[in-house]
Amino acid sequence: DAKTTQPNSMESNEEEPVHLPCNHSTISGTDYIHWYRQLPSQGPEYVIHGLTSNVNNRMASLAIAEDRKSSTLILHRATLRDAAVYYCILRVSNQAGTALIFGKGTTLSVSS
Amino acid sequence: GAGVSQSPSNKVTEKGKDVELRCDPISGHTALYWYRQSLGQGLEFLIYFQGNSAPDKSGLPSDRFSAERTGGSVSTLTIQRTQQEDSAVYLCASSLGRAQPWGYTFGSGTRLTVV
Numbered sequence: 001d002a003k004t005t006q007p008n009s010m011e012s013n014e015e016e017p018v019h020l021p022c023n024h025s026t027i028s029g030t031d032y033i034h035w036y037r038q039l040p041s042q043g044p045e046y047v048i049h050g051l052t053s054n055v056n057n058r059m060a061s062l063a064i065a066e067d068r069k070s071s072t073l074i075l076h077r078a079t080l081r082d083a084a085v086y087y088c089i090l091r092v093s094n095q096a097g098t099a100l101i102f103g104k105g106t107t108l109s110v111s112s
Numbered sequence: 113g114a115g116v117s118q119s120p121s122n123k124v125t126e127k128g129k130d131v132e133l134r135c136d137p138i139s140g141h142t143a144l145y146w147y148r149q150s151l152g153q154g155l156e157f158l159i160y161f162q163g164n165s166a167p168d169k170s171g172l173p174s175d176r177f178s179a180e181r182t183g184g185s186v187s188t189l190t191i192q193r194t195q196q197e198d199s200a201v202y203l204c205a206s207s208l209g210r211a212q213p214w215g216y217t218f219g220s221g222t223r224l225t226v227v
Contacts (some may be wrong), residue, residue, distance in 0.1 A: 036216070043116075043203045045153070065136025087154075099145045099168065100216065102155040 003087045012078045020106055021072040022088030023087045031062060032091050033071050034100070037084040044087065046101070047073065083110045114138075116219035118204050124225045125194055133189040133222045136204030144187050145207075145216070146179055148200040155203065161187065162209070194226045 005023040012018045024033065035047040048055055048062045050071070055062040061074040075082055087105040117136040125131050137144050148157040157171040161181045172178070176194075181187040192196055201221040208215050 041220075043205065043221055044216070046216060063154065090116055099157050099160040099171075102147075104154045 004090055004103060006086070006088050006106045008104070009109065011109045011111065012075075012082075014080060014110055014112045015077050018075040018078045018082070018108065018110075020075075020086050020088075021070065023070045023074070024088070024090055025069045027068050027090060031068075033062065033068075034089045034091055035060070035062065035073050036087045036089065036100075036102070038087070038105070039081075039084045047086070048072065049077065078108075078110045080110050080112060083108055116173050116204055116206050116217050118202075120222060121220065122223045122225075124227060127196060127226055128193055130190065130192045131194055131224065133191075133202050133204075133209035133224070135187045135189070135204030135206075135219060137185065137187070137204070138217055139185075140208070141206035141217075142184065142209050143207045144181055145205045146187070147203045147205070149203060149221075150200045152174050158189070158202075191224075194224075196226045199224055199226045 003026060032049055032051050034049040035049050036044040038044040048057055048060050050062045052064060054064060063074060065103055073086060081108045085105040085107050087102050089100055091100060119134045121171045121190060123131060142163045144161045147155040148158055149155050159172055160168040176192045179187060179189045189202060201223050203218055203221045205216045205218040
């Protein structure tokens with residue numbers, strides 16, 4: 001799987017939008033972009049994924065650059081419960097025989 | 113059950129002893145994964161089961177580690193002759209199938225402490 005680069009940490013204030021960046025300059029045409037997050041003392045949970053078009057779900061939005069070399073996870077209104085480690089992972093669509101490989105992610109802190 | 117269940121939630125063992133960690137995946141999920149997470153570190157992939165296929169053991173750190181999955185459901189991760197560096201949180205995840213990486217559901221993990 002191609003490599004992703006994320007900032008080690010970010011800070012946000014409660015009820016403000018948060019934009020979590022991810023660079024993936026070596027992405028190939030068949031790589032999906034996945035985001036997971038890990039709340040303190042819990043296992044990771046799926047957030048969102050996409051290929052080319054921007055995606056929205058109840059948790060977040062995923063904005064994908066036109067050249068797909070970067071993407072941004074958007075939390076529209078951060079809450080204290082959004083404080084977590086956010087992982088950006090690339091996965092080849094037909095690489096069905098392997099497990100997801102997690103990097104170090106971005107640690108998001110949210111202040112009230 | 114509704115989620116992935118792992119037991120025990122905490123385990124303290126003496127160096128050199130064997131331990132077994134259990135994972136009960138979501139019913140109907142054919143893929144099962146084991147990861148471990150050392151303090152302050154990211155997730156390290158250990159092993160992956162898909163249906164009746166041979167497991168992907170490429171992440172197991174040594175031959176002291178083994179895992180089995182009986183009847184395509186419950187899985188047990190066994191660590192023999194535990195060492196202090198084995199101390200970590202061991203996480204299990206399951207998904208409907210190997211082609212659905214967006215569908216991983218993780219358990220809360222087993223915190224293993226080797227003293």
